[in-house]
Amino acid sequence: MDNSLTQRQLEVLDAIRQAIALTGAPPTRSELARALGVSSANAAETHLRALAKKGAITLLPGAARGIQLAATLTESAGLPVIGRVAAGQPVLATGHIEDWHRIDPSLFHPPPDYLLRVHGTSMQDVGILDGDLLAVHATKVARNGQIVVARIEDEVTVKRYFHSAHHVILKAENPEFQPLTIDLRTQNFALEGLGV
Amino acid sequence: MDNSLTQRQLEVLDAIRQAIALTGAPPTRSELARALGVSSANAAETHLRALAKKGAITLLPGAARGIQLAATLTESAGLPVIGRVAAGQPVLATGHIEDWHRIDPSLFHPPPDYLLRVHGTSMQDVGILDGDLLAVHATKVARNGQIVVARIEDEVTVKRYFHSAHHVILKAENPEFQPLTIDLRTQNFALEGLGV
DNA sequence: TTTACACCTGTTTATATAGACAGGTTCCGC
């Protein structure tokens, strides 16, 4: 299928984006027509069908304002901000969600799954200060030297990660903090994610 | 006014956010009721009125899906990405907009107005590489040492800014580039914005 | 007890809106 859009169709797409940015919701046919400077809502309807046919948008039949921008343009839905994590609970339990931030995941690699509010100054030498938000990619594996979100017993911390056969060493990025050594045979340790 | 929300009202807010993240549009009363697990759309309506009264949302009367989250929760509308700027045209001319990215403006200070795609390696020593996006706060004033987006004659560049009585010096952050000296009396110079 | 409030189930009505049809203009390639 030929996905190239005409000049006018690009203007239509832009008008839809502007409407979403302005009101928080996609426009109706008449709103869109007004934004485009035409007097008939049907002109907008025709444009929408053309755009849907080319895959630039998706139309939800029978729903008011049922216009969705194609995935590549809109996927930056938003990430939850996690505050303090209570002991013994999974990080992503809904109760911990403090807020939502719209971040473009493509700015990071690998893509983050949530934002963790960091408490304490143990990582300040790599620019992670008390109260900062750290973008975290949820994973159970990490390589030596990476910055990880780890759970020791019931506590969640952010540190630089090193492992050997039966031990894990977590180093802070602040000379005031001692490296932490965990014996995997006696202590409960789990990786929650990777700082990105 | 007392703006504290009840537990149930927080759930309602969250359901609205989820609906927006999922479909791109705020929910209707019935959709919201279904999401909340209640059978009457009027229950949703009552919640919306209560939330609107407390300032958490704004209701647009007579508009389908006319629910807007309060400014503090939603203002991250999105910023245009500016590509190459053609000679003699303002930076924000619509023709230059390559894309849109949803960035939370509160991550930067001062708040950025647009994202500029940087070409060339002249600022690589401060982490601005070829093809990177630079968040720009549109302004006409800058202090010595700040990173600015400047226009010399008809060309737009990113450099570190120093000025004296009649001259402006633009320094690159790469030893391979020479500082640029502009005589304000003979050359056309304008500040476009500040890198943030 | 009374009052207020948060929360719910229903029903009804006016209107906002999607979606379809008929027809017109301009431009471009054949």
Added chain:
DNA sequence: GCGGAACCTGTCTATATAAACAGGTGTAAA
């Protein structure tokens, strides 16, 4: 000149939806 594509003006109708009304339950404070 012909056909088609992109674009527009109108009008009509079924339905999705906002918005209001009547009434119920439980809880907490006065």
